[in-house]
Amino acid sequence: MSKKIAIRDAFGEALVDLGYKNNKVVVLDADVSHSTKTIKFEEKFPDRFFNIGVAEANMMNIAAGFATCGFIPFVSTFSFLACLRAGEQIRTSVAYPKLNVKIAAGYGGLSDSYDGTTHQSVCDIAIARSIPNMTVIVVADAQETKIAVPVIAQHEGPVFFRLSRAEVPVIFDENHKFQIGKGNILKEGSDVTLIATGVMLAKALEAADKLEKERVSTQVLEIHTIKPLDERIILQAAKETGAIVTAEEHSILGGLGSAIAELLAKHHPVPVEMVGILDTFAESGPYEKLLDRYGMSVSDIVKAAKRGLKRKNSSISK
Amino acid sequence: MFSHSPELIKELEEKTQRFRVEIIKMIYNAQSGHPGGSLSAIDILTCLYFHQMKIKPEDPSWEDRDRFILSKGHAAPALYIILAELGYFPKENLSTLRQVGSILQGHPDMRKTPGVEISTGSLGNGLSIGIGMALSTKLSKKNYHVYVLIGDGECDEGEIWEAAMAAAKYKLDNLTAICDFNRVQLDGPIDEIMPLDSLPEKWKAFNWNVMEIDGHNMGEILDALDKAKQVKRKPTIIVAHTIKGKGVSFMENKFQWHGRAPNKEEYEIALQELRGAKE
Numbered sequence: 001m002s003k004k005i006a007i008r009d010a011f012g013e014a015l016v017d018l019g020y021k022n023n024k025v026v027v028l029d030a031d032v033s034h035s036t037k038t039i040k041f042e043e044k045f046p047d048r049f050f051n052i053g054v055a056e057a058n059m060m061n062i063a064a065g066f067a068t069c070g071f072i073p074f075v076s077t078f079s080f081l082a083c084l085r086a087g088e089q090i091r092t093s094v095a096y097p098k099l100n101v102k103i104a105a106g107y108g109g110l111s112d113s114y115d116g117t118t119h120q121s122v123c124d125i126a127i128a129r130s131i132p133n134m135t136v137i138v139v140a141d142a143q144e145t146k147i148a149v150p151v152i153a154q155h156e157g158p159v160f161f162r163l164s165r166a167e168v169p170v171i172f173d174e175n176h177k178f179q180i181g182k183g184n185i186l187k188e189g190s191d192v193t194l195i196a197t198g199v200m201l202a203k204a205l206e207a208a209d210k211l212e213k214e215r216v217s218t219q220v221l222e223i224h225t226i227k228p229l230d231e232r233i234i235l236q237a238a239k240e241t242g243a244i245v246t247a248e249e250h251s252i253l254g255g256l257g258s259a260i261a262e263l264l265a266k267h268h269p270v271p272v273e274m275v276g277i278l279d280t281f282a283e284s285g286p287y288e289k290l291l292d293r294y295g296m297s298v299s300d301i302v303k304a305a306k307r308g309l310k311r312k313n314s315s316i317s318k
Numbered sequence: 319m320f321s322h323s324p325e326l327i328k329e330l331e332e333k334t335q336r337f338r339v340e341i342i343k344m345i346y347n348a349q350s351g352h353p354g355g356s357l358s359a360i361d362i363l364t365c366l367y368f369h370q371m372k373i374k375p376e377d378p379s380w381e382d383r384d385r386f387i388l389s390k391g392h393a394a395p396a397l398y399i400i401l402a403e404l405g406y407f408p409k410e411n412l413s414t415l416r417q418v419g420s421i422l423q424g425h426p427d428m429r430k431t432p433g434v435e436i437s438t439g440s441l442g443n444g445l446s447i448g449i450g451m452a453l454s455t456k457l458s459k460k461n462y463h464v465y466v467l468i469g470d471g472e473c474d475e476g477e478i479w480e481a482a483m484a485a486a487k488y489k490l491d492n493l494t495a496i497c498d499f500n501r502v503q504l505d506g507p508i509d510e511i512m513p514l515d516s517l518p519e520k521w522k523a524f525n526w527n528v529m530e531i532d533g534h535n536m537g538e539i540l541d542a543l544d545k546a547k548q549v550k551r552k553p554t555i556i557v558a559h560t561i562k563g564k565g566v567s568f569m570e571n572k573f574q575w576h577g578r579a580p581n582k583e584e585y586e587i588a589l590q591e592l593r594g595a596k597e
Binding site: 026047048050053055058059060061062063064065066067068069071073088089092093096097100105211223 | 435436438446450452
């Protein structure tokens with residue numbers, strides 16, 4: 001897991017592969033194609049690439065128009081612009097009529113770290129998740145990105161999928177099974193389950209190693225599809241381990257942690273500890289340093305697991 | 319004087335007069351809706367659907383059909399009466415406008431109403447969607463035409479001008495926008511709420527082919543739609559000067575009738591006026 005590859009590079013390459021296989025795929029970008037790497041698609045398929053300029057709202061609706069005519073538009077911009085600047089267009093013109101638009105939300109979380117708060121995106125999952133008809137996906141590494149892109153293209157209906165600027169450890173190999181709405185158990189365990197999404201998956205795996213050394217049997221579950229949630233696998237984890245830690249590069253309000261807490265509160269209440277950014281904006285700085293400073297480090301996950309275990313054990317002893 | 323026969327013009331005029339009655343009836347029945355902008359747009363819609371556009375009401379998803387987008391979605395009653403008249407759905411539905419379970423939502427819903435190309439209602443979206451359709455036409459090497467009706471108040475939205483730039487960039491000569499320029503928006507006259515003059519000059523500056531017409535004169539509407547199709551390598555906008563509430567004296571040019579249903583007395587007067595004009 002030592003090798004690191006940037007998710008955005010994998011995304012650009014996956015789009016090119018897709019472009020060769022499916023001539024209905026068109027790509028739209030809003031003057032950030034060099035950043036999001038859709039430029040790779042433009043180089044191969046200039047006739048199917050549309051640079052709409054710095055006009056995300058316009059771009060989202062143009063994509064909706066393409067979708068009504070049978071094309072599969074991939075709309076690429078920074079995540080905060082997709083879900084906030086073009087949020088109304090997503091709701092009205094994409095989600096409401098259930099159009100086949102794929103929203104490639106680049107630069108998720110704090111990954112555009114040096115550019116600072118204006119470019120970071122910590123409430124995108126919450127927004128996308130609350131829009132009816134929307135499928136919400138967060139990929140965890142470069143390999144998963146490559147496997148997910150054609151699956152997303154084949155899926156009928158609107159998808160918001162969150163990417164990252166960052167170079168992150170490669171977790172999966174080319175045999176990785178990626179199915180929309182299905183979680184993946186990466187490691188079995190019986191005391192606590194770490195449920196992670198996106199780039200926090202690598203950190204959850206590291207945290208699990210540390211916990212095992214302290215004799216805590218730790219399960220690691222990846223939830224890449226925040227909506228629709230794999231309720232079965234999450235409920236099973238709650239029943240088997242009795243303590244849950246969620247880990248996401250997102251506000252603790254409205255994201256993965258909230259989705260899981262909503263599910264468990266209804267069907268199987270167990271202690272849930274949430275790792276993510278607290279209800280605050282971050283700042284400029286090196287990426288890993290920001291993740292540490294804003295509560296998304298490996299040791300934050302370890303500490304959260306111990307809190308969860310303590311709560312679980314005290315409720316059992318009662 | 320016009321390139322279309324007086325018979326055609328007369329036939330279309332008779333239709334619109336009948337449609338105006340139906341619009342008032344629908345909104346009165348629902349006790350909710352937008353009479354002002356429906357009555358200003360109905361002549362344009364009638365020319366599009368009963369003469370200009372290539373459509374097959376018996377096959378709404380026919381690939382080569384021309385597309386129409388009602389970007390000013392609040393004029394939905396005007397679109398609904400036309401779609402019903404053409405047979406996209408039975409006319410009995412018209413009396414269910416805005417009611418629970420109806421296929422006729424307050425604003426057009428492409429998943430509920432046969433013949434509606436795209437769900438609209440939130441202003442500023444339709445022209446951009448039209449660009450996506452027009453680009454699709456070119457990419458699939460088809461030759462259908464895309465028509466988008468926008469409102470003048472809608473031109474306050476920044477996205478209209480984003481779309482104006484993009485349509486010119488892609489030289490979309492298969493895209494025709496029509497602006498229902500009735501000079502009255504929800505809260506008052508556009509000159510008070512957000513002045514637009516000179517609207518034609520603005521579009522010219524954005525590299526569009528621009529025409530100005532009387533949007534209630536069938537001959538002028540038909541001719542402008544013909545000319546728009548002949549222009550190459552530029553999108554066209556037809557700035558159609560219209561009267562909000564056209565045909566009902568007490569509604570004409572009154573912002574108060576943007577989104578209000580008539581009471582019983584007003585309803586009867588309105589019908590009397592519209593039927594009188596017909597006879």
